[in-house]
Amino acid sequence: MNSAEWIMIAKGIGQTLSMVLVSTVFGYVFGLPLGVTLFVSDKDGIKPNAKLYAVLDFIVNIGRSIPFIILLVLIIPFTRLLVGKAYGTAATIVPLTIAAIPFIGRMVETSLKEVDKGVIEMAMSMGASTMEIIVKVLLVEARVSLLNGATICLGTILGYSAMAGTVGGGGLGDIAIRYGYYRYETDIMIVTVVIIIVLMQLFQLAGNTVSKKLDKRKQL
Amino acid sequence: MSNIIELKNISKTFVSKNGEGNVEALNDVSFSVGTGEIYGIIGLSGAGKSTLVRCINLLEKPDNGKVIVDNKSLLELKESDLRMVRKEIGMIFQGFNLLMQKTVLDNVCFPMELNGVAKSVARKKALEYLEVVGLSEKAKAYPAMLSGGQKQRVAIARALASAPKILLCDEATSALDPETTKSILSLIKEINEKYQITVVVITHEMAVIQEICNRCAVLENGRLVEEDTVEELFRHPKTAAAKRLIYNATSQVKIMDGGKIVRIAFEESETSEPVIANLILEFKTAVNILESNISSIQGKSRGQMLIELPNDEKTADKMIAYLKKMKSITVEEVKNNE
Incomplete structure (x- = not known):
């Protein structure tokens, strides 16, 4: 491998990281409220609303059942409308975010379900409003689980971002497909795969470290 | 003495989906609690005690009846007004229900945070309440580091922090050993006297009633079968349910046939x-x-x-x-x- 190829890989790392981080952030901007709404409107939730829950639940299930590689192609018109083109890093962020939202929504819902019902009851007994319960109780008490969920999301989106390489999405996946697959340059493919593995490990390590620090439940 | 809590003809049935497993938790229950009183509700598990105490602050909404707290008919209130009333009713639980990710001090600050009290003021007050329950040195600790009795003390300090008129205790000592139970009960009594807070105690243990209550109601299968001063109840239990609770509390003797x-x-x-x-x-x-x-x-x-x-x-x-x-x-x- 020559220096130009190494520079290309370095650029790829940057593109992958920006795609993954930006779409995770956007994913949470929509996915967190979605997950909270799912939890709140559930029949055992703090403001049960069967219709709302059924609609959101259905949308999330649809979103989660479309394979990412299909979604990627399916929403190309929408991506064009939003970004102006259907290839490159910026364009890949659109399908990544859309794939992430239902996934994140479900993760958030599951995390909130772990919060002790008694604590929610306590807050209600003190006259807390639904919003106060969400912000001051649910998100605080579930923060470790939410963070662990975010680590998993980051990993999943990293995997998706590599898939976007098949349609010229940019980043490490793109390089692996173009050089490793179309041009049989196995060494480049192996290097990109190793880098993706290292990134995944780093995300997980960072997530675990922070969540351990945040968790005050086991400090005996 | 005026009544601060009045429950009239409260009924509550938990409906199951297919209608077969309907549970009649409360059946036409009425009682009232005077201001400053410590009122006990005793019954075996499944008698409907927890549902009944939750009807006082409407955590559980009765199907029928009236709930009057501090001269307000709660079932007729808007949700926002109900929340204001709830702020005047403190509650402690069998499972303590502390925020595990917050320090003891922040836990006590929680109701004041809800009431919009400035953080510095809240912290100062919280320390005072921790002093009252004897835990000021644990202010910076997290609940996971505390024993059961200490957790309940934090919960009591937190309940006090909203300056309530009423304190509801839902099996507050049931998870504690006898020694700790005693100290928590005497703390509740102290608070009742010091702050003039009306207390409602839910328990399945006669010893708890005997220790602190003035009056007491016996609940059996969702019905209030007997109500009296604790002294009278002990002297003259009238119903089978009351007798069972009193004898169980004191007697291990199995009564044989004979004389x-x-x-x-x-x-x-x-x-x-x-x-x-x-x-x-x-x-x-x-x-x-x-x-x-x-x-x-x-x-x-x-x-x-x-x-x-x-x-x-x-x-x-x-x-x-x-x-x-x-x-x-x-x-x-x-x-x-x-």
Whole structure:
């Protein structure tokens, strides 16, 4: 491998990281409220609303059942409308975010379900409003689980971002497909795969470290 | 004394989906609690106690009836007004329900945070309340580092922080050992006296009622079957449910078939007379003392004794009549199946 190829890989790392981080952030901007709404409107939730829950639940299930590689192609018109083109890093962020939202929504819902019902009851007994319960109780008490969920999301989106390489999405996946697959340059493919593995490990390590620090439940 | 809590004809049925598993949790329950009182609700598990106490702050909405707290009919209030009333009703739970990710100090600050109290003011007040419950040195600790008794103390400090008029205790000592239970109960009593907070205690343990309550209701299968002062209830339990709770609390004796059995209740200080000895001398017949004990009801000693009378029914009846003439004691016959 020559220096130009190494520079290309370095650029790829940057593109992958920006795609993954930006779409995770956007994913949470929509996915967190979605997950909270799912939890709140559930029949055992703090403001049960069967219709709302059924609609959101259905949308999330649809979103989660479309394979990412299909979604990627399916929403190309929408991506064009939003970004102006259907290839490159910026364009890949659109399908990544859309794939992430239902996934994140479900993760958030599951995390909130772990919060002790008694604590929610306590807050209600003190006259807390639904919003106060969400912000001051649910998100605080579930923060470790939410963070662990975010680590998993980051990993999943990293995997998706590599898939976007098949349609010229940019980043490490793109390089692996173009050089490793179309041009049989196995060494480049192996290097990109190793880098993706290292990134995944780093995300997980960072997530675990922070969540351990945040968790005050086991400090005996 | 005016009533701060009035529940009228409260009914609540939990409906299951197919309608077969409907549970009638409460059936036409009415009671009232006077301002400053410590009121107990006792019953076995499944009697509907927890549902009943949750009807007071409408965490559980009754199907029928009226809930009047501090002269407000809660079922007629808008949600925002109901939340304001709830701020005046503190509650502590069997499972403590502390925020595990927040420090003890922040836990106590929580209700003040909800009430919009400035953080610096809240912290200062929270430290005062922690002082009251004897835990000021744990302010920076997290709940996971505390024992059960300490957790309940934090919960009490937190309940106090909203300056409530009423404190609801839902099996607050049921997860604690007897020693810790005692100290928590005396803390609740202290708070009742110091801050003039009306207290409602839910429990399945007669000892808890005896320790701190003024009046008490017995709940059985969703119905309020008996209500009285604790002293009267101990002296003269009328219903089978009340008797069961009182005897269970004190007596381990299994009552066998045989002679009639009477229960004698007495105040320790009033019994200078050797009642049993006199009884035996009078009738020249032995009686069998099955069980005898002294329990403390709000600091005063109350004793009870179970005696088995001779098989001969005539003598037994005469003995009962003889005992009933004595003023210092209360006598009643105990049926074998109770």
